[in-house]
Amino acid sequence: MNLLSAENISKNYADRWLFKDLNFGLQQGQRIAFVGINGTGKTTLMRVLAGLENPDTGSVSRRQGIRVTYLGQQPVFDESLTVEETIFASQNDTLRAVKAYEHVVNDPHADPDELQKVMERMDALNAWDYESQVQQILGKLGILGELLQRNVSKLSGGQRKRVALARVLIEEPDVLLLDEPTNHLDLATIEWLENRLNSPSLTLLMVTHDRYFLDKVANEIVELDKGSMYRYQGNYAYFVEKKADREMREATEVEKARQLFKKELEWMRRMPQARGTKQKARIDAFYVTKEKASTNLSKQQLELSVKTTRQGGKIIEADHLSKRFGDKVVLDDFSYVFKKKDRIGLVGPNGAGKSTLLNMLTGKLKPDSGQIDVGQTTVFGYYTQTELEFDPSQRVIDIVKEVAEVVELANGDVLTASQFLTLFLFPPAQQYTLVSKLSGGEKRRLQLLRVLVKNPNFLILDEPTNDLDLSTLNILEDFLLHFAGCLLIVSHDRYFLDNLAEHLFVLEPGGAVLNFPGNYTDYRDYLAEREVEAALEAEEKAAKAARAAAKVAAAAPVVAAPLAPAPAKKRASYAEKREYEQLEKDLAALEAEKQQLTDKLNAGQGSHQDLGAWAARLQALGAELDEKGLRWLELAELV
Incomplete structure (x- = not known):
């Protein structure tokens, strides 16, 4: 129900x-x-x-x-x-x-x-x-x-x-x-x-x-x-596979309906006036066929194709950048020389300073120390998280004309603002509607259009996937894969990052920036491996400490103590004997589980979630074995 x-x-x-x-x-x-x-x-x-x-x-x-x-x-x-x-x-x-x-x-x-x-x-x-x-x-x-x-x-x-x-x-x-x-x-x-x-x-x-x-x-x-x-x-x-199958079936059915409609239209034109039952049923079927044949299967396809401004040898050189807000260090001694066709993902928790770094690179914010040298031919296209700002009286086409009246495409064609809007799925009828009437995703698409109108060669995209539909995202990804300039992306969409980023800037606590060679999934696997290594290292240190303690105890000289009357030895109760027997079984089972987990970790198989879970369980097993082992020793003396 x-x-x-x-x-x-x-x-x-x-x-x-x-x-x-x-x-x-x-x-x-x-x-x-x-x-x-x-x-x-x-x-x-x-x-x-x-x-x-x-x-x-x-x-x-x-x-x-x-x-x-x-x-x-x-x-x-x-x-x-x-x-x-x-x-x-x-x-x-x-x-x-x-x-x-x-x-x-x-x-x-x-x-x-x-x-x-x-x-x-x-x-x-x-x-x-x-x-x-x-x-x-x-x-x-x-x-x-x-x-x-x-x-x-x-x-x-x-x-x-x-x-x-x-x-x-x-x-x-x-x-x-x-x-x-x-x-x-x-x-x-x-x-x-x-x-x-x-x-x-x-x-x-x-x-x-x-x-x-x-x-x-x-x-x-x-x-x-x-x-x-x-x-x-x-x-x-x-979903993608079955959607394509459905659209193909629909196209076949509509084509058949159109062929049948042509034949039935001729019959309707020369149909005799007498209206029998069979004729009436055929007329009803004709109108059903007409509706099916009139189905519009044309799909609007967003076209992202703009000319990229020529890029010189120097793009951006960031030299020992630092930035703090009050007592919080956001960036500490960051240096990097951007190269042609760099494709970088910028990741870190909210508030780590991702937008701050982007604003410094684009000149919107000055660093506390260090220098940023931007090449003369570098043209930024900065797509920000903030929503599109507009006057309530502005129409869609006004937003584009604020930036440029004409746009040059990658193939050399020059389009008017209206023609470019049409490529971005804003048909002429919609271009003169108020921007306030657009959906959230349509406003974001219009904002992306404004960025590309400038023909940038260094694209900075701060959360570009917010509010965009899956179809538009796939087209945007394809465009960015073939983008000839530099690309710097902040995104929480792991699929998007994995497809586009070839290495990452990872903002860490204290303002440090890790330059990681790989995409986001590679980085998560790297973190999982570090967790496993840390767990194994902790276990090995504990084992070494235990062996060292045993050697010291064995090597210690025996000091004769004055004889004293031996205390009456306590005898184990029935419950303690049962507990002792159960502990022997528990310890054997825990040791077997520990060996299995160690074998899995050493094999390096499984996802990063599996590796992290196994490492955590291994640490818990160590603590449980220590606790049960001590209790077993206590009971062994009594038994």
Whole structure:
């Protein structure tokens, strides 16, 4: 039975049907990824399903008692509340108890009696496990300390997204609706989130462009295309394959309908006036064939092809750059000489200083020390995270004409601003609409167009995948693979980074920058290998220390002690004998497991997640063997 159902829903926007007579159901345990090109109505459909907008026709229903929570691309808050009040705004009794407990614990001037009171309330509701879950969520999302007391109106875009995500995860609704949940999150947080959402009991509908995230979390893909829905049981690669098959079948069926339509049209023109039953059925069939034959199969294809300004020998030389904000060191002694066709990924946690480094390279921000020497022929194209800024009265074509009236393509053709907009899937009718009427993805596409109009030879892309649909992303990737200039990318999309980056700048704590030769997956494998090596090294040190201690004990001279009356020897109880026998079995099993894990780690097989898990288990086994070994020695003396 469906937890959430939509029957014959339709929505019209700006005199255009986004979708019509759609039927949709979401069952317990389904985790559906919703895909489609920008402007098809994915966000609008999500808002209709969440009950935030009413459909023009049809209805949405949910099973009685079901709680549905929606996380939009741009979270909306009560700007007068603090972060803590926003996160714990639910009417859930357990959540209110956790909120009261967290507030008292974080208050240095709290009354001890008040602390006792909130702890008793936590006991009464068995809320301690829930409280630990809340702590984990807040910790992983970096919402701790002073940030909890900050007013939400003072948060950055990324912080607002994290607060909204924390709120929906803490509420634990029956159905989660997430619109681009990975936007503004760093790579480590995305990996944690995908593991948390990958639960058989979770019911989820999400819009996402992150292909690795989609494959890890979703067990079904639903495509919205030209107002219709198509469902695919499989991963992203399966979806691409089956979508191509569907489009090929549709093209064949439409071609057959067009051939039949020509024949039936001739019959209609010379049809006798008498209307028999057979003739009436054939006439009805004619109109069905006509509708099928009129299907428009033409696909708009974004074309990214611009001339690249000639690049000289010197591109950018960064020499001993340093930058700090207050006591925080963002960049410490960074040097690099950019070379032709460099393809670099810039990674690091949120707040590490990625945007700061980009702003210094482009001259928007000065370093505290060091120099940046930019070549005379270097032309930057800087695509920023910030949303496109525009006047409410501006139309789409005005945005482009602010930068250039004409654009030169890679093949030498010169296009007007209007013609270039058409290549970017903004048809003439849309070019004179207000920018405010565009969807989030269409605004980002327009922003990318403005960057490429300048014919850059050094492209800097700061989170370019946010809000772009999968089709546009594939075309953008293909363009960047063949881009003749330098490329510097900040992205949380691991698939995008793996395809384009040939080496990484990894921003580390304290402002250090690691120049890593490889893509993001190579870097994750490198980190996993370091964790394994550290675990093996710690185990080897412990073993050496134990052997050294044994040698010292064996070599120590025996000092005769004055005789004393021997104490009465304690005899082992029945329970202690049973414990001794069980410990012998446990120690043998633990030693066998330890040997198996060591063999696996030495073989170097498995994913980086497997290697990390094995290394952690190996450390836990060492501690458990030590503890049980000591107890076994104690009991051995008695037995």
